[in-house]
Amino acid sequence: MAVQGRNWSSFLRRRKRVERPAPSIIAPQSRPADTTELQIAPDDPIIAYFQHSSGAVDIEHLKLDSPALEAMRAASVRLVVPLVSQGELIGLLNLGPRLSQQEYSTDDRALLNNLATQTAPAVRVAQLVRQKQVEDQARERIDQELRVARHIQQTLLPKRLPQFPGWQLGAHYQPARAVGGDFYDFLELSDGRLGLVVGDVTDKGVPAALVMASTRSVLRAAASRLESPGVVLGRVNDLVHPDVPPNMFITCMYAILNPVNGNLVYANAGHDLPFHRHGSSVVELHARGMPLGLMPGMEYEENMTVLAPGDGVLFYSDGLVEAHNSRRQMFSFGRLQRLIAEHKETDAPLVPYLLHELERFTGPGWEQEDDITLVTLQRSEEVMAAGLARHEHDDKTSDTGRVLLTQFTIPSEAGNERIAMRQVADAVRQLELPPERVEKLKTAVAEATMNAMEHGNKFQPEVPVTVRVYASHAALSVGITDQGGAPPDMGARAQKPDIEAKLANLQTARGWGLFLIENMVDELHVTSGEHTHTVELVLKLTGGNDGDDPA
Amino acid sequence: MNQAQVTLSVRQPRPTVGVIDVRGDLTAFAEDLLMDAYKEATTNGARNIVLNFEGLEYMNSSGIGLLVTLLIRANRHKQKLLACGLSDHYVRIFELTRLNEAIGMYARESYALAALPE
Numbered sequence: 001m002a003v004q005g006r007n008w009s010s011f012l013r014r015r016k017r018v019e020r021p022a023p024s025i026i027a028p029q030s031r032p033a034d035t036t037e038l039q040i041a042p043d044d045p046i047i048a049y050f051q052h053s054s055g056a057v058d059i060e061h062l063k064l065d066s067p068a069l070e071a072m073r074a075a076s077v078r079l080v081v082p083l084v085s086q087g088e089l090i091g092l093l094n095l096g097p098r099l100s101q102q103e104y105s106t107d108d109r110a111l112l113n114n115l116a117t118q119t120a121p122a123v124r125v126a127q128l129v130r131q132k133q134v135e136d137q138a139r140e141r142i143d144q145e146l147r148v149a150r151h152i153q154q155t156l157l158p159k160r161l162p163q164f165p166g167w168q169l170g171a172h173y174q175p176a177r178a179v180g181g182d183f184y185d186f187l188e189l190s191d192g193r194l195g196l197v198v199g200d201v202t203d204k205g206v207p208a209a210l211v212m213a214s215t216r217s218v219l220r221a222a223a224s225r226l227e228s229p230g231v232v233l234g235r236v237n238d239l240v241h242p243d244v245p246p247n248m249f250i251t252c253m254y255a256i257l258n259p260v261n262g263n264l265v266y267a268n269a270g271h272d273l274p275f276h277r278h279g280s281s282v283v284e285l286h287a288r289g290m291p292l293g294l295m296p297g298m299e300y301e302e303n304m305t306v307l308a309p310g311d312g313v314l315f316y317s318d319g320l321v322e323a324h325n326s327r328r329q330m331f332s333f334g335r336l337q338r339l340i341a342e343h344k345e346t347d348a349p350l351v352p353y354l355l356h357e358l359e360r361f362t363g364p365g366w367e368q369e370d371d372i373t374l375v376t377l378q379r380s381e382e383v384m385a386a387g388l389a390r391h392e393h394d395d396k397t398s399d400t401g402r403v404l405l406t407q408f409t410i411p412s413e414a415g416n417e418r419i420a421m422r423q424v425a426d427a428v429r430q431l432e433l434p435p436e437r438v439e440k441l442k443t444a445v446a447e448a449t450m451n452a453m454e455h456g457n458k459f460q461p462e463v464p465v466t467v468r469v470y471a472s473h474a475a476l477s478v479g480i481t482d483q484g485g486a487p488p489d490m491g492a493r494a495q496k497p498d499i500e501a502k503l504a505n506l507q508t509a510r511g512w513g514l515f516l517i518e519n520m521v522d523e524l525h526v527t528s529g530e531h532t533h534t535v536e537l538v539l540k541l542t543g544g545n546d547g548d549d550p551a
Numbered sequence: 552m553n554q555a556q557v558t559l560s561v562r563q564p565r566p567t568v569g570v571i572d573v574r575g576d577l578t579a580f581a582e583d584l585l586m587d588a589y590k591e592a593t594t595n596g597a598r599n600i601v602l603n604f605e606g607l608e609y610m611n612s613s614g615i616g617l618l619v620t621l622l623i624r625a626n627r628h629k630q631k632l633l634a635c636g637l638s639d640h641y642v643r644i645f646e647l648t649r650l651n652e653a654i655g656m657y658a659r660e661s662y663a664l665a666a667l668p669e
Contacts, residue, residue, distance in 0.1 A: 512615045
């Protein structure tokens with residue numbers, strides 16, 4: 001038996017989670033193929049009515065204050081068969097008047113009810129499949145965007161930690177699922193200092209990643225000019241401001257470490273204040289400044305601290321301090337400060353220690369809300385060994401606690417010692433030595449370079465003299481190497497120049513070079529290889545005399 | 552770089568005194584210029600030579616050797632050599648080399664001139 005109605009209709013649509021579905025019906029038209037979709041408001045009482053009715057409903061005499069009911073009547077719907085699956089109304093079969101103009105019979109209704117019972121689960125399955133397809137597509141779009149953002153971000157984060165003898169650097173970046181705009185960077189500046197950057201873009205996803213990428217590039221370019229942190233942040237702010245979208249800005253901390261003397265100069269564009277631990281005290285490193293990208297022409301306060309042996313600094317982003325536990329308590333700055341004070345470097349490095357504490361605080365199943373970035377800078381306890389020449393043979397320069405300040409070569413032409421002198425003076429400027437010590441070093445470098453060019457390399461311009469300048473906590477070392485190998489006769493050194501002998505023509509007027517060198521520096525080491533000859537000049541930086549004693 | 556980065560000019564504030572102003576670098580490149588300046592400063596029979604180092608930028612061991620050579624010549628001709636205007640660093644080097652024992656050293660030219668007989 002067939003039910004001859006003018007048309008069918010359709011299904012309530014399920015939308016995502018929270019929203020109530022806005023059901024719709026497809027109303028019958030004059031021909032079966034023509035349908036009109038009618039929406040049923042979520043609060044329409046007819047939904048509850050259909051949900052609890054058993055079987056086909058004749059709507060002609062139904063008394064409900066329902067816009068959908070009016071719409072169905074207007075569309076000539078006569079009989080409605082609710083499709084209910086697992087207690088949930090998922091659709092309606094709407095029938096117009098029978099084509100025979102007769103009323104629907106009991107058999108018709110039984111058939112329709114039977115049909116509805118079998119159709120409802122199938123429709124439900126179809127709905128779920130459709131819903132899953134839509135959700136999969138949406139998730140794929142989001143995942144694709146996250147992949148792009150994450151790729152941008154991780155491509156730009158440092159691949160390795162810089163190695164500075166006497167210093168330990170640590171970095172940890174843990175992106176939240178949504179990928180925030182955290183970034184950090186290490187800039188090995190040409191003058192031997194280390195720039196440290198920690199920043200956070202206020203937004204997530206691809207837009208934040210792009211702003212982070214451009215800020216990082218601009219900052220790198222500005223920092224390479226060796227300007228102070230405050231000047232660099234001011235310049236970066238002016239450069240990025242036109243390109244940062246409204247409602248987005250960047251907080252950023254920029255510090256420059258002098259690894260030789262532990263001076264840390266820093267400026268801050270609205271970023272969380274780093275913590276400096278000295279002994280058992282932990283203090284914030286304050287410097288005022290607006291976040292980057294808000295408005296041009298900003299000035300950034302600049303401050304300095306000195307990191308003594310054993311001191312450490314933690315740079316971080318707000319993902320750590322603003323992490324919440326299940327009781328909605330915040331990790332907080334105070335807790336972080338206390339943990340740093342309690343932490344003993346001998347037990348575990350600071351980063352894993354803090355992550356462990358964070359895990360203890362949040363408990364299992366914690367969903368990370370924001371990126372977490374931690375950058376640590378720790379100065380070793382031990383005092384570096386002086387006397388760099390002793391390491392010449394094993395060449396383990398990276399283990400000796402010394403830093404290469406500069407290395408260069410010059411052609412062996414008379415007069416070029418002035419180049420060596422100037423470049424060494426430039427390289428040691430960061431050590432802030434007393435001017436008279438710098439003058440002595442310059443004289444010693446010039447004399448040693450002259451000897452290398454003349455006696456070692458025979459003034460052959462194509463044979464270079466190599467100059468290397470190292471510094472450690474305890475000593476400054478300048479190595480000057482020629483290609484002459486061991487000098488054939490060291491006898492010249494034995495004869496100490498004597499002004500009276502010279503005036504009496506018992507010595508040549510010249511021959512002052514080595515004598516000057518010996519009196520300008522604290523230590524003089526000479527090493528020869530098969531093809532090279534190196535004079536190493538050492539100035540002690542702590543505890544030694546300053547070379548003033550001419551005895 | 553391979554040329555004299557120095558200018559030497561000679562003045563004679565008094566008939567008995569020749570002043571040589573040294574500006575720039577006193578290195579091996581300055582040898583001929585320094586010996587010429589010495590001759591010029593003593594042409595008129597001046598027996599005192601004052602080397603004014605206020606404009607000295609750099610002196611190396613070769614420059615010190617030149618001063619020793621000059622000193623030997625001056626001694627031979629019974630002339631007196633004085634120096635003024637040296638920076639602290641080069642005063643220290645004069646002391647180290649004991650050049651200060653053979654060359655009278657003064658902070659300023661006026662002090663050197665005042666120390667010489669009219």
